[in-house]
Amino acid sequence: MRIAIYLRLSRESDDSASLETQRQAAQRWLLANGYDPADAVEYPDTGVSGAKPLEAREQMSALMAARPDLVIAWKLDRYARSVSEFLRLIAWGEHYGVKIATTDGTINTLTPTGRMVAVVLAALAEWEREMIKDRITEGHATRRQQGRWVSGRAPLGYRIVRRDDAAYLEVDPEQASAVRQATLALVNGGTVAGTARIAGVSEPQWRRLLKAPTLRGQRAHKGTLITAADDVTPVQFAEPILSAAELRAARDRMDALATGKTRAPRRATPMCSDMAACYRGCKLNGGTSDKGVPLYRCKAGHTTIYAETLDSRVQSEFLTVFGGMREVLIHLEGGNDLSADMEEVQEQADRLAERMATAGALMLPTLERKAKELEAAYARLRAAHDPETREVAVPTGRTMAQAWEAEDTAGRARLLAQLNLRVTLHPRGAEDRLSVEWGPEDAAQAELDAITRDEAEESPRRLIPLTPEQHEEIRQDLLDDIARQEERL
Template sequence: MTTPENAKLAIYLRLSRDSEDSASLDTQRAAAHRWLEAHGHDPAEAVEYLDAGVSGAKPLEQRAGMSALMDARPAVIVAWKLDRYARSVSEFLRLVAWSEAHGAALATTDGTIDTTSPTGRMVATALAALAEWERSMITSRIVEGHETRRNRGRWSSGPAPYGYRIERRDSAAYLAVDAAQATLVRAAITKLVDGGTVTGTAPLVGLTDRAWRSLLKSATLRGQREYKGAPVLAEDGITPVQFAEPIITAADAKAIRERLAALATGTDRAPRKAAPMCAGLAFCERCGGRLNGGMSEGVPRYKCKAGHVSITAAKLDERVEAEFLAAWGEFTETVVRREGGNDLSAEMIEAQEQAERLGQRMKSAGPLMISTLESMAEELEAAYAALRAAHDPEVREVPVPTGRTLATAWEDTAERTRLLAGMGLRVELGPKRQADRLSITWGPDHAADAADAVLRDE
């Protein structure tokens, strides 16, 4: 029985992927057997060396089958075609050099190469060069095709990003807004910008935290794309290509960036769920430090961080509740409704970024392009001037009664901390030796004779 150690004949089989129907292993094996018989060899004496799922561009030593073949050093090696050996000139020339050094002959079943003769070696080298050239041309065509589709606003490949779907128009693929997903995105972004977190809003769209954060940071939701970290631009090299209708506005995108920055720096962390009613409103009389919520023998308490004073949460909260209702319970609650205002700062930033790209393009433009670029600059200047004229971020605050008293609003326990803060509450806790340890004051802006209490924004 012929073993790899004493094999004189070798059949090299390689298949880069299962879909290579024309180059199946059975096809390669049958052709190799026919070649061996035609050249006076017994196929039964040949040893097969197989590399399945391996690219022809991979180095010889990194292929298990080829590495074992080279260790066995057979006298004759046959493969189906040249590209089974290698798809790069350098790798095939290395194989030819190895075969010459070890007295091995390389051949293909289609008769294109036979390194037993000088002519055969020359032909083999030339064919390997052609194989590599063909591979590079295919790669170039694929890259150019993707670039062309990107520049024309067409969808290149792969599944559509969340919020969009793929639709066929003019025998090409484009992105269109998926109405259902877009609604979920807008709702989740509203919650995020209004004080939510990425982790808290990701379930609203059914994405992982990582995927949701990536989508929020990208230009996708503006109907644009980025390639290698830079925006995909039109042929003018200035204007971003619109792949689809935007799901969010430029102002939304700006708000998202600001919210993510606040979360990243910790400047706007969400409050703790278990925060006591007077959290942030109660202080130690001795050191002026805030009283933190805590537990002592299973009883909720307010405690000075420095350990000066403490009191049960029930005693402090009951006292504050009684004084709040006595002082403010009959007053009417109002909300502050913001009217007017037209913040176009996000659109102005986008125009400025486009102007910067235009300026860079004009530095290297020739005389034929300069007039076109100057026209674009004039249009951009006009658009920016219109934005500045319409930009009016100042907002008018109009108090509007809600129709309920503060005593009624107090019944909503989740609203109590906000109500107390709105009235400017400050509680100071003194030592136990004092007869009345609690000093409660209200903010100076809320005089006792006020007709309304402006407490929350809408």
Template structure:
């Protein structure tokens, strides 16, 4: 029998990483030598020595060296939360972007890679589709097997639970301190300053007298109908420190800019912290009765706050924007053909008023019955001013102040808003979960309803108020001379001025007075209400606040 020669012995070569093209998609790789590894390091805050970046990296490098893996990349996310940022972390994204060049991703522990089970499962799925293994330096898991991946998910669940527990403890501790009136850090609300707690440990907020004056000045100007743009410009010119400037913010988001903006003013004026309320995650913390918790002295009283919010809401309505920069007869001048308001435009360098009813009717698909008459602005304004001063210029201007002996409407409004917020917390934001949550929700809701019912009963029995006429000591003519365009327009509106423009009967450059009808007082209020499609009875309410009551 012939025997075949034995094959020559061959010295085995060191295994190399498998070519990516020959690897079946989704097939887990073996964790053998020669694999290309990327190390991922994450730390929420660079202060914990037990999981410091250096310790994490050293542990990951040790496992790579022990298994013969080649470290081709190291990515770090320092001061980055794995819970709040999810997968949107720069270092993690760089690793996920180059999975095609890797065989394994190494991390210190699963909670360094992901803080939620959903995020960990997504990372695992992305890695599996690229045939990339995951390896933990501290946990004895084989993530290339189904059992190992199942165990990893269990660990991720406990990591998420630990994160939630820590977050809940911190949140509860902060809320406890806030309910005691303590300051827990963050942006300092404008109008306040941080000082040592006079009654014990920690810090509290107290009113900053200088900033309080600024707030009251801003509120007075807003309620006097001044534009936010003008107020912001004046504050910047005066060198008043803006709310976000680093000179008054100890930490957090700060700015080097000393400019005030309209957005800055709106944010300041709509912040309920001006009422002394305690805010958490953008919402007031509630007491057990469902009303906002107040632990610091308020800068604004409730009546002023509601008047301010009503004014800001009015300004957000485009139909009510008729302040500075608009024409004298804006809101006063109407077309006799379609009863529509007339607006200014410039033609040949001159300003004219015209009706845009024709355009509106076409856009609405209606029959056009208005050709859009126009009239020269300068001549018309002079004519109306002359009629106004001739008719009521001699009359004294009397400020009407309504006196209410008892008024619980601000508290009623606050309770109603608290009820709405409570309902949103339960049914929209998903709070008050579980049986205990349902009991707490029902208790708060019952207390709020009881308070609202009590306030409405007290309001119904409130002593009737009256109307007090306070002389200003000036006539309409005197105030007209002292006012700018916006002030004069307010005089016209408050006097019930209604001006109607009829179509021109003949051509010519001069104003034809026969086209213009001017009304004041009760008749003007009623005609304006009818032209605007409002209930004529609303004119009665206008008269209460006018000089023709």
């Protein structure tokens, strides 16, 4: 007689239903019923839930393909914890003449009574599983409303601590510092991919973290913000790492990059493409020679230069002039921009309005008190809202030379742009074809040059050369105009 012993274990740590316990029980049952355990073939499924379909279990699938004469298992729940799956197993046994039994004697498909009992017990097993699932779900929801940590690893910037025999989150100073530094770099013109390396996570993880309420010390479950019993107030799991204004600024920067408003240059874009011009004022764009060598090319075709030549010159002067200086990022301080905090209060008010629309008479007074609290909080924020800020240089802890080595082409271009690099390419035959300047250029001279270039491009034949005296007179007029505009502002 072909005999199969089916063994199943959901968790390796489940000692009460270990594979050895099931095996010994099956062997004792076979001996007691006149069978030789040596004739039995074992089919052990380890780490497999009883709710899983029969064919989806590797060993159960192999057992059904073998079609033995008798299948024995420890208890009914080893076969299945779903009525539908157990009924399918019974139907399979009847179709192929396979006897199905358990070592505790509760199942014996040889008789109609035995089949009925098996179906009833399978229904009870499924009911028990659903009850356990509901208890676990309700327990998790309760712990979330209490601000406790339910399960899994702590999110970036936090760590798990135990208080009063329960798990909570608290700020991890080292990780939180990396998160703040990465956020500051992103807001100051960095890319999501580049700042993800500063935070120490992958780019997708960094995006998800910035889009979630986690860094405000709050959590979302299945895409919905976790709130207290009033369905309005967010549950505070831990102290926030970023202020509402900082997080909103990071999200605005991500949106700007995604929509192309301030998109970072492509990797193939030359490093100095937005900061270099030819001797006649035309912007230099990227290009390649006939042999595929990268170039800077004047868009009007006045002149070209190898990209490596120009970039090497800029790099050399950058490291010579600024390499030993400390890198700083510009951080806005001094103001009290509470617009993001006001938005959070407005979001709570929106949730409160939805709750009040369906609340009964008993709940309305409580919700009305909450509405007054939100109105008072909004009024306090609005009174304290003063977005005027000043720029403060925040050291990053590395030199400009170290920053240069750590950045890619886009990052280096950002460093050069912050220093207001201007490169001028002179015609061939000049003693030095490249002029490299740093810092802000004279506003009046820049505007005069722009007007002159525009007129030259629109009607070069009608352009009348100016004498030095006329040039200085126009320059002085422009300076006076700029001074008047500044006074009005």
